[in-house]
Amino acid sequence: MRDLIIAIALGLGIGSACRWFDLPLPAPPKLVGALLVLAMTLGFAAADQWLAVGA
Template sequence: MKILAGFVLAFAIGVVCRLTDVPLPAPPVLIGAALVVAMSTGYVLVDRLVARRAASHRDLCGGPTGEQA
């Protein structure tokens, strides 16, 4: 769902930039576009990897009050 929302948002930004003649906030060459795709893919993959791991230092977290358990 996040990826679909990202594509919709990117498309909307492109349309608004085109209609208002604002330069696109993206690199104009293929290698720059590939870099953006690679960075986005890496971000999504690491986000999924980290979300599956158990928190190993949860007992050290103070929470909203700052007090440890």
């Protein structure tokens, strides 16, 4: 739960800083790139769960 709160706070902080300093968002501008980021995130979360069960 703590990790989720930290991740959300970090995401909001980066997004706010980009908006405040008028920087482009550090995200891919195309749908394929966004899906790649989503797939990597889901893979990381799945591996984390899988390793937690095995330990």
